[in-house]
Amino acid sequence: xxxxxxxxxPLKKKKSRNPPRVLDLLxxxxxxxxxxxxxxxxHIADPSGRSYVLHSLYxxxxxxxxxxxxxxxxxxxxxxxxxxxxxxxxxxxLHRPQCVRSSAAEQIG
Numbered sequence: 001x002x003x004x005x006x007x008x009x010p011l012k013k014k015k016s017r018n019p020p021r022v023l024d025l026l027x028x029x030x031x032x033x034x035x036x037x038x039x040x041x042x043h044i045a046d047p048s049g050r051s052y053v054l055h056s057l058y059x060x061x062x063x064x065x066x067x068x069x070x071x072x073x074x075x076x077x078x079x080x081x082x083x084x085x086x087x088x089x090x091x092x093x094l095h096r097p098q099c100v101r102s103s104a105a106e107q108i109g
Contacts, residue, residue, distance in 0.1 A: 022060070023093040031055050040088055058097035065091045 025031045035055045042052055043062045050063045068091035073083055 019096045019099065021093065022054070022058075022095050022097060025054075025058065025097075026093070030057065036089065036092060040085060040092060043088065044085065053100060054097060057100055059100050060092065060095055060097045065095050068094070 020028070022031065022036065026033070026036065031054055039052045039054055039060060043049065043066070047062075047066070050061060052060050052062060054060055065088065069084070069087045073087045
């Protein structure tokens with residue numbers, strides 16, 4: 001590669017085709033732990049609710065998330081079952097939510 005004045009050209013960020021996972025948003029500081037806990041608590045309190053909005057920015061689909069929980073955990077789980085909650089949390093962290101509106105950082109920049 002030829003460089004000018006000994007400097008490499010700036011690296012271009014690759015745009016991902018897939019929206020970020022909830023875990024990615026958590027690691028970037030877009031979401032907080034309490035947002036995740038509230039979503040899981042809301043679903044356990046009312047499993048009939050299919051969607052939930054995280055931090056007023058991201059719409060998650062609990063139908064898709066609950067379907068990712070293994071049947072062995074889901075079928076034998078009570079509403080207070082720790083294994084079910086952990087499985088639901090793992091599935092939620094891997095979920096790719098739909099952006100409801102842009103974040104404040106995107107609006108400023």
